[in-house]
Amino acid sequence: MGRTPDFYTYPGCPIQGVDRDGDFVVIRWADGVTLRAYALWLWENRMADQGIDERTREGKLDPADLPDPSELAEPRLVGGHLLVDWASAPTSEFDSGWLRHVADGRHETSATIPVAELWSATALPEPPSRPGSPVLDGDDAALHEFLELLCRFGIVRLRGLPISDDVVPSIGGRIGALRDTNFGVTWPVSVDIAPTSTANTPLPLPPHTDLPTRETPPGHQILHCKVNTCVGGLCTMADGYAVAAHIEQHYPVDYEALTSLRWTFFNRSPEHDHRWSGPVIDRGAAGEPLTLRAFHPLRAFPDMPDGDVPRAYTAVKRFSEVAGSDEFQMRYWFEPGDLVAFDNRRILHGRSPIDAEGGTRVLHGTYIDHDEIYSRLRVLTRRLEATNPAFNESEAQQ
Numbered sequence: 586m587g588r589t590p591d592f593y594t595y596p597g598c599p600i601q602g603v604d605r606d607g608d609f610v611v612i613r614w615a616d617g618v619t620l621r622a623y624a625l626w627l628w629e630n631r632m633a634d635q636g637i638d639e640r641t642r643e644g645k646l647d648p649a650d651l652p653d654p655s656e657l658a659e660p661r662l663v664g665g666h667l668l669v670d671w672a673s674a675p676t677s678e679f680d681s682g683w684l685r686h687v688a689d690g691r692h693e694t695s696a697t698i699p700v701a702e703l704w705s706a707t708a709l710p711e712p713p714s715r716p717g718s719p720v721l722d723g724d725d726a727a728l729h730e731f732l733e734l735l736c737r738f739g740i741v742r743l744r745g746l747p748i749s750d751d752v753v754p755s756i757g758g759r760i761g762a763l764r765d766t767n768f769g770v771t772w773p774v775s776v777d778i779a780p781t782s783t784a785n786t787p788l789p790l791p792p793h794t795d796l797p798t799r800e801t802p803p804g805h806q807i808l809h810c811k812v813n814t815c816v817g818g819l820c821t822m823a824d825g826y827a828v829a830a831h832i833e834q835h836y837p838v839d840y841e842a843l844t845s846l847r848w849t850f851f852n853r854s855p856e857h858d859h860r861w862s863g864p865v866i867d868r869g870a871a872g873e874p875l876t877l878r879a880f881h882p883l884r885a886f887p888d889m890p891d892g893d894v895p896r897a898y899t900a901v902k903r904f905s906e907v908a909g910s911d912e913f914q915m916r917y918w919f920e921p922g923d924l925v926a927f928d929n930r931r932i933l934h935g936r937s938p939i940d941a942e943g944g945t946r947v948l949h950g951t952y953i954d955h956d957e958i959y960s961r962l963r964v965l966t967r968r969l970e971a972t973n974p975a976f977n978e979s980e981a982q983q
């Protein structure tokens with residue numbers, strides 16, 4: 586068979602046995618793995634242009650037209666694949682490899698996305714680094730490794746890239762759609778005469794995340810260094826996941842305030858008025874990525890009862906002290922030709938003060954959301970698994 590409700594190719598995984606349990610079909614493999622498939626879920630996933638559109642591999646049925654689950658007549662096996670007879674519709678065949686990938690959880694959103702590894706500055710004194718040219722030149726394996734490191738550590742650096750405004754859109758474009766903001770699709774970071782952001786002043790930048798003024802702050806940030814002859818201006822990075830875990834363990838009262846008390850974040854550009862209210866450490870729903878909203882220039886108003894304000898200030902002071910401590914601060918020089926990508930909702934980035942009279946520092950940046958990174962990583966994994974038999978083994982060893 587081979588055609589499945591998506592564009593993946595699955596190795597065959599013959600089913601050993603099949604039974605009914607009410608309106609569920611219970612599918613069993615020889616190694617003990619089972620899958621309980623509800624009758625109407627199977628009905629929606631029928632191929633041959635019945636439940637799934639052949640061209641898009643998307644569901645084509647209006648839920649209003651779903652039959653009664655008793656439409657399920659009998660499940661059986663042919664050649665290790667599942668066949669389902671229906672009361673009033675043609676028999677459907679379901680690919681054993683596709684069913685097994687569901688049973689193994691490889692359809693879940695977290696599948697093939699590396700688990701975050703928390704780090705301190707001692708464990709990771711500089712960003713994990715790789716040569717930039719292979720990624721820029723379109724090497725799939727190099728881009729996969731770049732994205733894999735980005736997901737694991739929240740930060741990765743490419744070195745030796747050309748000094749050109751084409752680098753950021755080229756590498757970003759290899760991943761997916763860049764996220765436009767009021768700063769543009771790509772933007773410079775340099776010391777400005779009339780700055781609209783603290784980033785474009787010589788002021789120091791304490792540990793922060795960008796654009797907490799948005800309902801969903803940008804997922805990742807890419808910065809490419811074109812010129813750096815400044816005195817000062819070291820890059821600083823801290824793993825916000827590790828900072829949050831440290832505060833939770835050692836300062837639980839502050840952690841409670843940081844995760845529950847809301848602030849209104851507000852950008853103060855003459856032409857824009859973005860606002861969003863949320864806690865500094867936003868855990869979201871269970872299983873969702875933790876989002877840090879940490880940028881004191883934009884933290885404008887307490888959005889909480891008066892009685893909570895004093896402990897909220899105590900907590901944000903604690904947060905900045907921990908994030909800015911030597912234990913968590915990675916400090917490194919931004920070399921022209923370097924490109925650093927980092928998770929803007931996890932990594933707290935900053936910069937030591939720049940002596941504006943002592944040189945020039947010009948960066949070129951963009952934002953790109955988590956969705957784009959994860960999608961490209963999944964597609965590259967699929968492609969590399971299909972074309973390189975050794976890829977699965979090297980993945981398993983990591």
Ligand SMILES: [Fe+2]
Pocket residue numbers: 784793794795934
């Ligand atoms: Fe920033």
